Amino acid sequence: MFTTRPEIVGTFGVAASTHWLATQTAMGVLERGGNAFDAAAASGFVLQVVEPHLNGPGGEVPILLWSEREGRIESVCGQGPAPAEASPARFRALGLDLVPGIGLLPAAVPGAFGAWLRMLRDHGTWPLEDVLAPAIGYAEHGCPLVPRVVQAIVAVQPLFRDQWQSSAQLWLPGGRVPRPGALFCNPTLAATYKRIVAEARAAGTDRLRQIDAAHESWYRGFVAREIDAFCRETQVFDSTGERHAGLLRREDLARWRATVEAPVTQDFGRFTVAKCGPWSQGLTFLQQIGMLQHRGLANMPVDSAAFVHTVAEAAKLALADRLAWLGDPELVDVPVDALLSPEYLRARAALIGAQASTELRPGAPGGAAARLPDLQAAERTLAVSDTRFGVGEPTFAQLPPVTDWAAHELFVGDTCHIDVIDRHGNMVSATPSGGWLSSSPTIPALGFALNTRLQTSWLDPDLPNTLAPGKRPCTTLSPSLALRDGQPYMVFGTPGGDQQDQWSPAFFLRHAVHGMNLQEAIDAPAWHVDHFPSSFWPRQTVLNRLTLEGRFAPEVVEQLARQGHAVKVGEPWSEGRLSACTREHDAQGRLLLRAAANPRGMQGYAVGR
Template sequence: MFTTRPEIVGTFGVAASTHWLATQTAMGVLERGGNAFDAAAAAGFVLQVVEPHLNGPGGEVPILFWSERERRMRTLCGQGPAPALADPAALRAQGLELVPGIGLVPATVPGAFGAWLTMLRDRGTWSLADVLAPAIGYARDGFPLVPRISRAILAVQALFRDEWHSSAATWLPDGKVPRPGSLHTLPVLADTYTRIVEEAQRRSNSRTGQIDAALDCWYRGFVAEEIDAYCRNTPVRDTTGDKHTGLLRYDDMAGWRPEEEDPVTLDFGRYTVAKCGIWSQGPVFLQQLGMLRHAGLAQHAPDSPEFVHRIAEATKLAMADRLAWYGDPRFAHSPLAALLDDGYLAARAQRIGERAALAIDPGTLDGMAPRLPDLGVAERTLRQADVRFGVGEPTFAELPPVAEWAERELFVGDTCHIDVIDRHGNMVAATPSGGWLSSSPTIPALGFALNTRLQMTWLEPDLPNTLAPGKRPCTTLSPSLALRDGEPYMVFGTPGGDQQDQWSLAFFLRHAVHGMNLQEAIDAPAWHIDHFPGSFWPRQTVLNRISVESRFPAATLAALRERGHEVRVGEPWSEGRMSACSRERDGRGRLVLRAGANARGMQGYAVGR
C-alpha cells in the first residue's frame, strides 16, 4: 500500500506526535539519557506553546503508560473537576440551559500541569528545569506559526480587539493577525514557567523536592492566586452575549491532585486494549471492540462498505450508551462493568443490521432504563446566543456562522497527542487539550487562558454527566494502550473530540485485523459518524451522518448510501490526526520499536532510531 512516509523502525527510542517540534523534543530527551516519562512531559509542555490553538497550560491531559520497572500499565487523570461554585441550579436561574462554550464560566481546575509533573516526579529522571527548558525556549525565543494558528486568530480577532484585550496583546502583535510561518513569542508564559523553576530551586535541592515545589507554586501559590483574582474580578463576554465572571477559586486549585488508577481493559483476539475510565469516553472504544469481536471483519477489506458499515453501527450504539450512562463514577451511577459485559455487548451487536440505524439507541443496564438529556436544548440555546465569535470548539476563519457549521462538516480539531517508547520499554500515550487561545481571555499576569471543559456537562438534573461541584466532566480525551499476547505492545491516539475513539478504532482494526503496519493503518482512508449530540457547545444533534474521505472507492460510497447512510464526502486527507508507537521482541529477544504519524494537517511526525 502507498504511504505518505515510511514506518519508523529503531531500537533506541521512538516518538510520534501532532507537531514536529514536540516529537523532536521527545526524541532529544531520549538521546540525552531521559526515559519515556521525561520525554513525554517535555514534549507535552512544548505542545502547549507550539499548538496554542489546540491546548495550553490551563488545559487538561489524560495519560496512559506502561512502566517496564513495575511491569504494569496505569492511567493518570489530569482532568480537573468543576469548581465549588459550579451550581447547575444557579446557572439555570440565570436563564442558561447549557454551560457557555467560551469564557470563564466553563473552566475546571487546570489539570495538565499537575499530571505532567506527577508523572515526571514519580517515574521520570530529569529535573524540572531541564524538562521545562524547551517550552520556555520556544515561548521566549519564538516558534513558527502553523497556518491553522493564524486562521484561528483571524477567526476571533474581533473578539480579541473588542472584548478580550489581554488576548489581543498576546496574539495580535502590532494589532495585526500574525502571518503563517512567522515566529511568535509568548514572553509572559515564559516568565511564568521561569518563575516556577526559580522558586522551586530556591525551595529544594532535590529533583523530587523541586517538582513538589513547582506543583505547590501552581496549585497553592502565585498561579492559583492569579487565577482566583482574574476569575473573581473580570467579567468576560461569552456565547450568551453577556459578561460573566468565573467560578474557579484558589481553594478549588489547592484541594486538587491528579489521580492514578488502573485502566479499563477489554480483550480482542491477541490484544488487550487499555483505556481511561468512564470519566472519559475511552470505554466507547472498548464497547465497539466488544460488539465487533464476531463481526467477521477479517473477511472485509478496510475500504469495503461491509467493514465501514459494521463499525459505524457499533459506534452509534456505543455513543448512545455514552450519552445515557457515562459520568464521573464518584458522583453518578455509571455501570462500567455492565457496559463491558460480554453478554451485554453480544446483545448490542445483535442490533446491528444491514441498514443504517436512524435513532439513538442506548441499552438497558442493571434493570434501569436509560435516560437521555433533552436534545432540543441546542436549538433553544442558539436562538438567544451570541455566536459571532464561535462555539465551544476552536474555530477558524473560513467557517460559516454556527447554524451552518453542521452542513459544512469541516473538522478543525481541538486537541494534541503524543506517544513515546524508550529503549527500556517504557511507553506513554497522552492527549492534551483545553486552554486553547480562543477558549477564554489570556490571564495577563500568567500568559495563558483557562480551559472550557465544563461545556461537556449538562445543566439538566439527574443525568450521569450533570454538572456538580467537584465533579469531573466526562471528557472526550482518550489515549490508548494495547498489549499483545499479554506483553506491552502499542500506544496510540488522535485529537478530534467525539471522533477520537472512532479514528483510533479504525486505525487499530486495520492494524490488528488486516495486518497493516502503523503508517499504512494511519494513512488508509478514514471516516467518522455523527449520531449523537456533540460534546461541545451548543451540543447540536446530528443523526445518521457518515463523513468519509474521497479516497474511498466509489462503489463503497454507493453501497453505504444504499444501506441508508447519509454520506458526506470530504477532502481526500481530512479525517484524523493519528500517531502511534509500538514495541516487540525479535527472535533474539531484542526490543524493536516502530512509529508512525499522520500526514493530514502537514505537521505530525514520527522519529526514532
C-alpha cells in the first residue's frame, strides 16, 4: 500500500507524537541518556507550549507505561477530581441542567503536572530541571505557531477582547492575532516553571526530593494559591451567558495525588490490549475488539463497506455502554468484569446486523438495568446559552486564504498524544489534554488556563458519571498499550474526544488483523460515528451519522448508505491524529523498534534511530 511516509525503524529509540517539536524533544532526551519516562515527560511539557490550543499545564493526562525493570504495565491516573464545592445541587441552584463548557465552573483539579511527576519519580532518571528545560526554552524564547493555534485564537478573539482580558494580553500580543509560523512566547509560563525548578533545587540535590518539592509547589504552594485566588475572586463570563466564579480551591489541590493502577485488559488473538480504568472511556476499545474477534474481519478489506459497517456498529454498542455504565470506580460500582465477559460480548456482537442501528442500545451486564441521563438537557441548555464562542471542545475558525498554511487545516482534534520506546524496552503512551487556551481565562500570575473536564459529568442523580465532590469525571482521554504473545509490543493513541476509541480500534485492527505496518494502518482511509450524546457541552445527541474520509470509493459510500447509515463525506485526510511505536526482538534476540505518525494536518512526526 502507498504511504505518505516510511515506517521508522531503529534499535536505539523511537518516538512519535502530534507535534514535531515534541517528538524531537523526546528523541533528544533519549540521545542524551534519558530513558523513555524522562523523554515522554519532557515531550509532554513541550506539548503544553507548542499545542496550547489542545492542552496546557492546567489540564490532565492519563499515562500507560511498560517498565522493563518492573516487568509490568502501569496506568498513571492524571485525571483530577471535582472540587469539594462542586455538586449537582450547586449547579442546579444556578439554573443549570449541564455543567458549562467554558469558564471556571467546569474546572477539575489539574492532574497533568502530578501525573508526569509521579511517572518521573517512580521510573525516570533525570532531574526535573532537565526535564522541564525544553518547555521553558520554548515558552521563554518562542516556538512557531502552527496554523491551528491561530485558528483557535481567531475563533475566540471577541471573547478575549470583550470578556477575558487576561487571555487577550497573552494571545493577542499588541492587540493583534499572531500570524501562523510566527515565534510566540509565553514568558509568564516560563517564569512559573522556572520558579518551580528553583524551589525544587532549594530542597537539596537528591532527585526524588526535588520532585517532591516541585509537587509541593504546585499542589500546596504558590501555584495552588494563585489558582485558589483566581477562582474565588474572578467572575468569569462562560457558556451560560453569565459570569461565575470558580469552585476550585487550594484544599482540593492539596488533597490530590496521581495514582498508579493496574490497567484493564482484553485479549484479541495474539494480542492483549491494555487501557486505563473505567474513569476513562478506554474500556469501550476493549469491548469493540472483544465483539469483533469472531466476525471474520480478515475477509473484509479495510476500505470496504463490510469492514466499516461492522466496526462502526460495534462502536455504537460500546459507546452506548459508556453512557450507561462507566464512571469513577472509587465512588461507583462499575461492572468491568461483566462488561468484558465473553458471554456478554458475544451477545452484544449478535446485535450487529446487516443494517445500521438507529437506536441507542446500552446493554444489561449481569442482568442490571441501564440508567441513562436526561438527553433533552442539551436542547434546554441551548435555548438559554451563549454559543457564540463554540462548544466545550476547542473552537476553530477558518483563516483567510492568504498563505499556503490554510491548505494544511484538514485535521480535527482536541488533545495531544505522545509515544516513546527506549533502547531498554521501556514504553510510554500518554494523551495530554485540557486547559487549552480557549477553555477558561489565562491566570495572569501563572500564564495558563484551567481545564473544563467537569463538563463530561452529568447532573442527573444516580448515574455512574454523575458529578460529585472528589469524583473523577469520566474522560474521553484514552492511551493504549498492547502485548503480543505475552510480550510488550506497541504503544499508540490519538486525540479526538469521542473519536479516540473509534480511530484507535480501527487502526489496531488494520495492523493486527490485516498485517498493515504502522504507517499503512495510520494512513488508510478512516471514519467515525456519532451515535451518542457528545461528551462535551452542550451534550447534544446525534444518532446514526457516519462520517467518512473522502478517499473511500463512491461505491463504498453508496453501499453504506443502502445499509441505512446517514453518511457524511468529509475531506480526504480529515479523520484521526494517530501515532504508534512498537518493539520486538529479531532472530538474534536484538531489540528492533518501529514508529509512525499521522500525516493529517502536516504536524505529527515519528523519529528514531
